[in-house]
Amino acid sequence: MNKIDEEKSRRYKPSIMTLPELAKYIRVHKSTVYRMLKQNRIPAIKVGNQWRFKKERIDRWLETNGMKTSSDNEQERQ
Numbered sequence: 001m002n003k004i005d006e007e008k009s010r011r012y013k014p015s016i017m018t019l020p021e022l023a024k025y026i027r028v029h030k031s032t033v034y035r036m037l038k039q040n041r042i043p044a045i046k047v048g049n050q051w052r053f054k055k056e057r058i059d060r061w062l063e064t065n066g067m068k069t070s071s072d073n074e075q076e077r078q
Helices: 003-013 019-026 028-038 054-062 070-077
Strands: 016-018 046-048 048-053
Touching: 016 019, 016 054, 019 028, 019 048, 019 054, 048 054
Parallel strands: none
Antiparallel strands: 016 048, 046 048
16 A cells, blocks of 8 residues: 555545444444444444444434433433
């Protein structure tokens, strides 16, 4: 691989992520992503037996109704 290809590879930001990439992106464990998938709480596409996630949809999901903060959980308990 030459220097130009290496630079492109470093700057490449995939628009579709795998489950491990998504877990790293939203900073949760992979098992948390599987749990959210089982509960239909996260937008996803299944390709064969593997999950894929569109970055644009995940970003929108995080902004609108994504993961709750600890203060959200406290308010629900009251």
